[in-house]
Amino acid sequence: GVLYSEIWNGIGGSTVQDLLNHPKFKEGNPDSTAYLPGAESPMDIGENFGRRIFGKLVPPESGEYHFWVYSDDECVVRINVSGENPENAREILRRATFGTKAWSEKNRSRPVTLSQGKRYYFEILHKEGTGSDFCAVGWTLPSGRLERPIPGKHFRAPNHETSTTFSELRESMRAEIVKVAQELKKGDGDAAETAMSETLASLAETALSYENRFRATFEMYAENLASSSD
Ligand SMILES: [Ca+2]
Numbered sequence: 001g002v003l004y005s006e007i008w009n010g011i012g013g014s015t016v017q018d019l020l021n022h023p024k025f026k027e028g029n030p031d032s033t034a035y036l037p038g039a040e041s042p043m044d045i046g047e048n049f050g051r052r053i054f055g056k057l058v059p060p061e062s063g064e065y066h067f068w069v070y071s072d073d074e075c076v077v078r079i080n081v082s083g084e085n086p087e088n089a090r091e092i093l094r095r096a097t098f099g100t101k102a103w104s105e106k107n108r109s110r111p112v113t114l115s116q117g118k119r120y121y122f123e124i125l126h127k128e129g130t131g132s133d134f135c136a137v138g139w140t141l142p143s144g145r146l147e148r149p150i151p152g153k154h155f156r157a158p159n160h161e162t163s164t165t166f167s168e169l170r171e172s173m174r175a176e177i178v179k180v181a182q183e184l185k186k187g188d189g190d191a192a193e194t195a196m197s198e199t200l201a202s203l204a205e206t207a208l209s210y211e212n213r214f215r216a217t218f219e220m221y222a223e224n225l226a227s228s229s230d
Contacts, residue, residue: 001155002037002216003055006030012048014073014097014129019050035157035216039124040136040149043101047130054123055155056084057114063142064111070104071135073097073128080121081112089121093137101134103148108140119156157220169217173210180206 009031011022019025036053057079059065069075074097078089093109114120126135138148147154180203184196 001055001058001152002035002157002219003039003053003152003155004157005034005036005041005051005053007032007034007045008050009046010048011050011127012129014127016050016074016076016094016125016127019125019127022050025050035212037152038149039122039138039151039155041124041126041134043134044132046133047128049128049133051126051128051135052123053126053135054086054121055157056119057122057150058119058154058156059114059116059141060154061142062116063113065114065142066111066140067093067109068103068138068140068148069093069095069107069124069136070099070101071095071126072099072101072132074126075099075135076125077109077137078123078125079112081114084119084121086121086123089123095135097129098131103138122155157216166214166217166221169210169213173207176206177203 007030008019008022008024011019011024013019030052031049039053041051041053067077069077075095076091077093078091080086080088081090082088092112093107095107099107124135124137126133136149138146139150140146180199183199183202187195
């Protein structure tokens with residue numbers, strides 16, 4: 001499984017509240033999105049942005065879990081302890097600004113009781129001001145085993161993404177690539193060559209960005225098959 005990540009750029013401040021208060025976040029349209037293979041962000045991607053990473057957490061055991069977090073700047077972990085609805089999520093853990101990239105018992109949650117195989121809404125809200133940026137969430141399972149960060153195998157991507165079919169994805173990729181290719185213009189001289197190489201680089205990036213989306217769509221397809229054969 002995977003988690004879904006959204007980023008809003010151009011938002012100052014170091015606290016999650018700065019993100020929650022901002023009109024761009026309230027409007028909901030992120031500047032970029034991505035799938036993540038576990039409960040961990042990429043590192044040092046920019047300045048003055050806010051991030052939400054979310055998915056459905058499916059615990060492999062029943063009992064008391066302890067969650068761990070590290071981040072820079074601030075990070076809040078929220079879970080709906082009774083099910084999948086995002087609106088009932090509550091804060092279980094907060095790491096204040098400027099942490100180090102290391103797990104510490106100071107940044108561990110109180111026990112959270114979860115049931116094996118049940119789906120729980122899970123999200124990480126992260127705010128970066130300036131300097132280094134990262135966040136990750138791990139857990140101690142009821143058996144005492146540590147998984148830090150929590151791997152993607154315990155997550156299901158959000159509902160709205162599971163409806164994407166391969167043909168929709170292929171059509172969207174085709175449209176985006178045609179759009180970039182149409183910017184290719186013939187011309188002479190260094191300026192035309194520079195423009196050509198920039199357009200080709202952009203084309204390559206567009207194509208590569210689809211790798212993760214195809215992989216995530218395949219994983220969700222496989223998960224749906226697996227769960228329907230129970
Ligand atoms: Ca920072």
